[in-house]
Amino acid sequence: MKRLLLIPAFLLLVSCGGFVCDSNHAAAVRARSLTQAELAALHAYVYELRKSDALPGRADSRPEIVQKLQPVEIRTSRCGAQTGPCIKLAGCFDEFIFLYFSWAEGQKRIELEWSEGPNKLAREVLWQGEGTQQRLPSSDFAVRPFHLD
Numbered sequence: 371m372k373r374l375l376l377i378p379a380f381l382l383l384v385s386c387g388g389f390v391c392d393s394n395h396a397a398a399v400r401a402r403s404l405t406q407a408e409l410a411a412l413h414a415y416v417y418e419l420r421k422s423d424a425l426p427g428r429a430d431s432r433p434e435i436v437q438k439l440q441p442v443e444i445r446t447s448r449c450g451a452q453t454g455p456c457i458k459l460a461g462c463f464d465e466f467i468f469l470y471f472s473w474a475e476g477q478k479r480i481e482l483e484w485s486e487g488p489n490k491l492a493r494e495v496l497w498q499g500e501g502t503q504q505r506l507p508s509s510d511f512a513v514r515p516f517h518l519d
């Protein structure tokens with residue numbers, strides 16, 4: 371009987387994204403599939419959310435680019451050790467895949483982070499742009515999570 375229960379549990383885990391949030395995870399592949407123009411639009415969207423201090427809207431009211439990523443959570447302020455906003459793309463037990471957004475010193479950037487094993491993280495810069503976005507105050511350290519419906 372116990373063995374019969376293990377089969378549905380295993381299938382549930384696999385359908386939720388698998389055991390490992392590595393560089394080959396579907397969420398990482400989706401993020402890498404975005405064009406440079408789509409990444410620039412995504413950066414602008416997150417920047418505007420942060421600038422206006424607004425919470426992200428309902429999943430169906432977001433831009434198409436955000437819906438394409440199928441995010442688990444959007445944070446507009448502090449995100450883990452990062453002081454800027456992020457989008458959580460997937461979670462696999464205690465490992466996660468994030469997109470981190472930054473705009474410091476006139477340099478705009480989106481980085482993809484995933485797990486390479488226990489206590490090993492890897493990052494890849496997906497997009498970099500230059501511009502004159504105003505530097506946002508870093509004094510807002512409140513974590514403002516938003517979970518999708």
